Amino acid sequence: MVKLSFMGGTHEVGRNAVLVSSNEAKLLLEYGVKVGEPTEFPAHVRAKDIDGIVVAHAHLDHSGGVPIFYLSEKKPFFSTSTTADLCKVLIEDMIKLNNYYLPFEYIELDNMLKQRNDLAYGQEVRLKDINFQLHNAGHIPGSAMVDLEIDGKNILYTSDFNAVETRICNGAKIPKKKYDAVIIEATYATHEHPERKQLEVDFVKAIKDVTNDGGKVLIPAFAVGRSQEMYSILFAHGFPGLVVLDGMARSVNRILFNHPEGVKTPQQFEQASLSVQEIRGWRDRRKAINNANVIVAPSGMLQGGTAFFYMEKLAMNSKNAVFLVSFQVPGTNGSTLLEKGTFMIGEKDQKVAAKVRHFDFSSHSGQSYLQNFLKGLKGKPDIYVIHGESESCEFLAQYAQDELGLKGTAPKEGEEFEV
Numbered sequence: 243m244v245k246l247s248f249m250g251g252t253h254e255v256g257r258n259a260v261l262v263s264s265n266e267a268k269l270l271l272e273y274g275v276k277v278g279e280p281t282e283f284p285a286h287v288r289a290k291d292i293d294g295i296v297v298a299h300a301h302l303d304h305s306g307g308v309p310i311f312y313l314s315e316k317k318p319f320f321s322t323s324t325t326a327d328l329c330k331v332l333i334e335d336m337i338k339l340n341n342y343y344l345p346f347e348y349i350e351l352d353n354m355l356k357q358r359n360d361l362a363y364g365q366e367v368r369l370k371d372i373n374f375q376l377h378n379a380g381h382i383p384g385s386a387m388v389d390l391e392i393d394g395k396n397i398l399y400t401s402d403f404n405a406v407e408t409r410i411c412n413g414a415k416i417p418k419k420k421y422d423a424v425i426i427e428a429t430y431a432t433h434e435h436p437e438r439k440q441l442e443v444d445f446v447k448a449i450k451d452v453t454n455d456g457g458k459v460l461i462p463a464f465a466v467g468r469s470q471e472m473y474s475i476l477f478a479h480g481f482p483g484l485v486v487l488d489g490m491a492r493s494v495n496r497i498l499f500n501h502p503e504g505v506k507t508p509q510q511f512e513q514a515s516l517s518v519q520e521i522r523g524w525r526d527r528r529k530a531i532n533n534a535n536v537i538v539a540p541s542g543m544l545q546g547g548t549a550f551f552y553m554e555k556l557a558m559n560s561k562n563a564v565f566l567v568s569f570q571v572p573g574t575n576g577s578t579l580l581e582k583g584t585f586m587i588g589e590k591d592q593k594v595a596a597k598v599r600h601f602d603f604s605s606h607s608g609q610s611y612l613q614n615f616l617k618g619l620k621g622k623p624d625i626y627v628i629h630g631e632s633e634s635c636e637f638l639a640q641y642a643q644d645e646l647g648l649k650g651t652a653p654k655e656g657e658e659f660e661v
C-alpha cells in the first residue's frame with residue numbers, strides 16, 4: 243500500500259508538503275511556508291507519526307516549516323549537504339525577520355540540523371519499507387527531485403525543477419524509469435520563458451546602454467541562485483564596470499564555495515564571484531552609490547532588504563535603471579513598480595524616473611518543458627499537479643488527461659490518493 247496525502251502547496255505557490263505513507267512508514271516530502279504576515283503553514287502533521295523528512299531544496303516554500311517537527315522529536319532530516327547548509331541561513335533569516343509568532347525558534351532549527359543526513363545525488367536510502375534517492379533538479383544549487391520506490395511502486399516528486407541549464411546549475415537530470423505516480427510543479431504551466439542565451443545578450447546590452455550613458459543599474463535579486471547568476475552573466479560577457487553584491491548572497495557564496503558539487507562549474511563561479519565587490523556595511527553601501535555601475539541586492543521583489551536604500555538613492559534619476567529579474571508576485575513592491583512605475587520613497591508613493599524593466603530569468607521549467615517532461619514519461623503514471631496558481635495546476639492536469647491519456651489531478655489540500 244502507498245498513499246499520498248497533499249498537505250499544502252495545492253492550487254498555490256507556497257507551503258509545499260506531501261506525506262507519503264506505506265505499510266510500515268510515513269515519509270514527509272517537504273514542509274514549506276508561505277512567507278507573509280502571518281506566515282502560513284501546511285495542514286498539521288504530527289511529528290511523532292512520521293519516520294523522516296526529505297527537503298528537496300532550501301527555498302522557504304519547501305523548507306521553512308520543518309523545524310516545527312523538532313520541538314520534541316528527533317526524526318531524520320534528508321537533503322543534499324548544500325541544501326542543509328542553505329536551509330540554515332534561510333530559516334535563520336526567516337526567524338530573525340518574523341514579526342509575528344512562529345511556532346519554533348533557533349533551537350528547533352539547531353535540533354533539525356543535528357538530525358541531518360547529507361545525501362549525494364543517486365545515493366540510495368532505505369527507511370523501513372520506503373526506498374528513495376535524490377536526482378539533480380537544476381532549480382537552485384543543491385536542488386533535487388525525490389525518486390521513491392515503495393512496495394513495488396515507483397513515485398517521482400519533482401519539487402521545483404528547471405530543465406534548462408543556467409550559468410549556475412545544470413539542467414535537471416530526469417530519470418528514465420516507469421513511474422506509477424508523478425507529483426509535478428506547475429509554476430509556469432501556462433507561461434513560456436524566452437530563450438536563455440538571447441535573454442542574456444539582451445540583458446547585458448541593456449545594462450551597458452545605461453552604464454555607458456553614466457547611469458547605474460540596480461538589480462534586486464534573491465540571495466540563492468539568482469544573485470550569483472546575475473553577476474556570473476556579466477562576468478561571462480566581459481562587462482567592464484564595477485559590480486557590487488549586497489545582502490545574504492554573500493553568506494550564500496561562502497556556502498557554495500564549500501559545496502563545489504552544488505554549482506555547475508565551480509571554477510568559473512569562483513572567478514565570477516571574485517570579480518564582484520562585496521558590500522560589508524553602510525560605509526561600503528554609501529560608497530557604492532557613487533562608484534558602482536551595477537548593484538545586485540535583495541530582495542528580489544523589493545519587499546525588503548537593502549534594495550530599499552539603493553532605490554531611494556537611485557530611483558529619481560532618469561539616467562539610472564532598475565532591472566527586475568524574477569517573477570513579481572502581484573501586490574509586491576516589485577509588481578507595483580512594473581505596473582505603475584511607482585515606489586514608496588520617504589513615506590510617499592513616488593513616480594520613479596529611472597528606467598524600469600523586467601527580464602524573465604527563471605529557475606522553473608516553462609510551459610513546453612513541463613509538457614515535454616510529462617510526454618517523455620514511460621508507462622502510465624498518475625499525475626498530481628501542485629505548486630502553481632489554481633489555473634496553472636488545473637491546466638497541466640488537464641493536459642496530462644486530454645493530450646497524454648494519463649490520470650491528471652490537481653489535488654486539493656487534505657486530499658489523499660492511493661498509488
Ligand SMILES: [Zn+2]
Nearest residue numbers: 299301381402
Ligand atoms: Zn524553489
Ligand SMILES: [Zn+2]
Nearest residue numbers: 301303304402
Ligand atoms: Zn517553490
